[in-house]
Amino acid sequence: MMADGAVRPHYRAFAEWLAQQTPDAIERKRAEADLAFRRVGITFAVYGDNAGTERLIPFDMIPRIIPAHEWALLQRGLEQRVRALNMFIDDIYHEQHIIRAGVVPAEQIYRNAQYRPEMQGIRVASDIYAHIAGIDIVRAGAGEFYVLEDNLRVPSGVSYMLEDRKMMMRLYPELFASHKVAPVEHYPDLLLDNLRSVAPVGVIDPTVVVMTPGMYNSAYFEHAFLAQQMGVELVEGKDLFVNNNAVWMRTTRGPRRVDVIYRRLDDDFLDPLAFRADSALGVPGLLSVYRAGRVTLANAIGTGVADDKSIYPYVPAIIRFYLSEEPVLNNVPTYQCRHRDELDYTLANLAQLVVKEVHGAGGYGMLVGPAASKQEVEDFRARLLARPDGYIAQPTLALSNCPTFVENGVAPRHIDLRPFVLSGKTISMVPGGLTRVALREGSLVVNSSQGGGTKDTWILEQ
Secondary structure, eight states: OOTTSOOOGGGHHHHHHHHTSOHHHHHHHHHHHHHHHHHHTOEEEOOGGGTTOEEEOOEEEEEEEEOHHHHHHHHHHHHHHHHHHHHHHHHHTTTOHHHHTTSSOHHHHHTOTTOOGGGTTOOOGGGOSOSEEEEEEEEOTTSOEEEEEEEOSSOOOHHHHHHHHHHHHHHOHHHHHHSOBOOOTTHHHHHHHHHHHTOOTTOSSOOEEEEOSOTTSTTHHHHHHHHHHHTOEEEOGGGEEEETTEEEEOOTTSOEEEOEEEEOSOGGGTOTTTSOTTOSSSOTTHHHHHHTTSSEEESOTTGGGGTSTTTGGGHHHHHHHHHOSOOSSEEOOOEETTSHHHHHHHHHTGGGEEEEETTOOTTOSEEEGGGSOHHHHHHHHHHHHHOGGGEEEEEOOOOOEEEEEETTEEEEEEEEEEOEEEESSSEEOOSOOEEEEEOSTTOOOOOGGGTEEEEEEEEBOO
């Protein structure tokens, strides 16, 4: 809705349809959706106190609707951002022009937990590092879009985007007859084409696999789903081995050469000979084959150096440096607590700011000042003072809301959007992405691990 309470033009047809639905009919559809998701196994594993349990990610049946002209702007900004980030990673592991130019301080790279010196000087296929990027977008009070976070290591959530759409088409086919909604179901085909396009030089018909840490990983459903949708094998480290400077997959018909690995486990666990020696999830010798250019890893080892929150404040300058363009999408204003003046400002305004660990993820390790108690603020103040270079701070944006079904009916809840950008010979994406919604009233945290849910995202074609 707009500030005056009026329905936005692109929501009007849906609002009229919704007004005709009875509460009982809606509740029946919600129960049907829950049952269907449970049967398919669309769950996520829970870590921590409830380790070993699995939950359904709550699905909300009111879609997030974006008009075509807004999506065109987002698409242009996302392509620009991902292109510049890939150029940045390539530069970091080779000539390092951006460091020598003083645009990004050297210590922000070399002290970054995600920097991999083992990648220095290695040429990767097509100079692409982030083959799959999930860029988190938020919309603030005046309607402007901001990039909240870049996810370049092993971004997840695309299976929920696809299943949410399938569910909406199953429950309410009449809505798709009356709304021109851009399709997303071709994402697996787009992903496979993208992965095949970055096969090692000379490979004509590449074998692609999805590599998972195993069934106990929180995103295992997605790993299995994407492998099945692309028609490729889902493998674990124990299914692969290195021989004769190549990676092979064990099959019932004997070893089969593997050319492209869409890996869904972190760098540290990929190769026990190069990284964590105690990893039972990886493939001994994988890095040596990768160095030789005889296998492609998507995403590349060391990609995380560009999606760390300590690098995030520099992305607008990174875009200007490599592309000589102004950023289409802005960052959220960010204070780097490693700078004394910015730390002082953060400490003086802690109750009004959102403070995040630079290496944190999933909504953990952060303070949402306006929602925190005085004791929580003071506890966080002590952590900040003890290790200021481990944190950034941002203002609490007036995030946009979307109508959402809650216990008491329909109410506004905060949302974000994660479009998925594919980089290979070209940059491509399906129209839309995963809309995540903070189901708790007033909450700004949309992560599933923190009680968030998902919505279908509609990009109107006209």
